[in-house]
Ligand SMILES: Nc1ncnc2c1ncn2[C@@H]1O[C@H](COP(=O)(O)OP(=O)(O)OP(=O)(O)O)[C@@H](O)[C@H]1O
């Protein structure tokens with residue numbers, strides 16, 4: 001792996017988040033492992049339903065009922081004041097307990113997919129930002145308001161002072177997205193989780209928002225987990241990429257490496273379906289041959305084998321390959337090594 | 346905001362004018378008039394009166410004039426603050442209605458407070474703890490509340506109070522205060538009794554409101570803004586009460602307008618069963634006796650209350666939701 005990456009701030013190890021339903025257990029996230037390093041943008045791609053959002057929600061302990069983290073670790077290096085660091089295993093924290101509430105918004109902030117619906121329509125955007133500031137910082141109301149306006153200015157909200165009292169439905173899509181980013185930044189979090197933050201807005205605005213995120217990330221040195229369907233966006237923004245399929249990581253590595261030398265057949269299929277990465281940066285995730293299996297009917301062995309052109313009968317349909325270092329990246333595929341996960345009990 | 350209220354206030358007189366016509370037409374709709382039913386009653390009692398006498402009475406009451414003239418005389422008097430006289434009771438309508446209306450409104454208000462004070466918290470708990478033990482308990486209680494006719498509940502309570510404690514819980518006053526003039530003691534006596542019928546009246550509404558709040562809140566709890574509030578690090582109860590609940594109770598508040606007249610008429614059977622001196626039985630009697638100006642005035646008062654209730658709920662909604670305020 002690259003030696004020049006910063007310290008690991010978030011290490012997700014063998015994370016499993018399951019949903020017990022009447023028809024069976026939906027294994028939305030089933031053994032996801034990745035590291036987020038200080039000051040990098042880690043892109044997460046994969047087809048719809050592969051567990052990207054649930055992974056991110058797990059990191060913030062926001063998985064709704066009946067979902068539950070059943071296994072694994074989410075090790076977070078918490079460093080509020082810049083001196084002493086503590087390591088917290090978020091997977092072990094009580095949902096909605098005090099500790100996770102301090103981390104949410106304070107250390108790890110969310111930039112949600114739907115900026116329109118993510119502000120309460122009944123409260124001004126300013127009051128919602130002030131609320132976040134006052135939750136995590138010991139400041140007066142006036143000071144919190146000053147900080148909120150400062151953040152609105154920082155994200156390029158025109159006439160921020162007047163917009164402080166505006167309601168989300170009075171803003172355009174792009175401004176709303178900026179306001180949400182200001183809210184996320186309110187308490188200077190060390191990690192930003194952006195769950196497809198630009199799907200709901202038009203192309204031009206989308207480019208501006210990505211530009212903004214890049215700038216903020218450079219200025220604050222924060223780390224960003226960036227979820228998207230859009231491989232073009234990953235190429236533009238991310239340093240490293242995690243490719244997910246059916247609740248598992250298939251391949252992971254530096255964007256420059258993975259996109260030029262995809263090793264997993266799934267990554268190859270994803271990339272092949274984009275005509276040209278650089279001339280056409282907004283192609284949505286393509287249809288890889290075959291459909292995604294129903295979440296309750298996960299194939300045995302490698303989950304991708306029924307759709308895989310290179311599947312090895314008797315191997316890929318029997319055991320799940322481990323995610324192992326292959327040259328500069330990590331790949332979970334028997335074409336590259338022959339180590340399997342131990343079967344679940 | 347002021348403009349918003351002003352607009353609604355300006356519409357009110359037009360609505361009232363329309364309601365007055367409808368009320369009048371409805372009352373005139375049954376065949377015959379007060380005299381026909383009066384004569385029928387006399388005949389049942391074995392008395393009969395002559396044709397001239399009837400004509401004289403008809404003239405005296407103005408019943409011989411064309412309908413539209415009767416309407417305008419009625420409305421004209423109303424506009425001058427004269428609510429007219431009851432044929433049957435031979436007393437001024439204002440006198441007949443006054444105290445009953447005050448008692449009815451008091452009972453309705455208390456009943457509404459009970460409804461909201463019980464139903465809104467119950468609905469919230471039920472939604473937040475969906476499918477938990479307490480949710481099932483509240484849901485079952487809701488079904489019982491919805492399915493129990495309130496007069497039956499009134500009868501059960503009356504029987505229970507009498508059987509167990511030897512207390513009679515009918516009426517709104519203890520015997521010594523029934524005819525007494527108004528005093529603090531009389532108010533206290535009324536308050537010590539009025540909560541029971543108010544509670545009986547509140548039961549069905551409580552069940553209904555709790556169900557509405559539960560369903561609405563369940564929707565709102567899944568909204569991105571609720572999750573965003575959680576992602577900010579807000580404590581669960583604080584965020585539930587501050588954000589989704591505020592959206593979820595809006596439909597409840599918007600029913601305030603029709604809640605008042607519904608309670609007035611819904612309380613009729615309970616009032617009869619518990620012999621409450623409220624306005625419902627008076628309206629019933631006036632309709633049976635075709636005591637048209639009394640009936641018309643009461644119906645028009647219902648309309649006024651509905652308009653006032655709707656205005657109140659509009660103002661509350663506007664306070665709750667800036668989108669309404671700025672519309
Ligand atoms: N409440 C739930 N009950 C049962 N299964 C659920 C629930 N929530 C999510 N899932 C399952 O979890 C899986 C992963 O969902 P997730 O939202 O993480 O997908 P995603 O990769 O973010 O997809 P998209 O790109 O469409 O946002 C899905 O297969 C879904 O069926």
Ligand SMILES: [Mg+2]
Pocket residue numbers: 052053054195
């Ligand atoms: Mg998602």
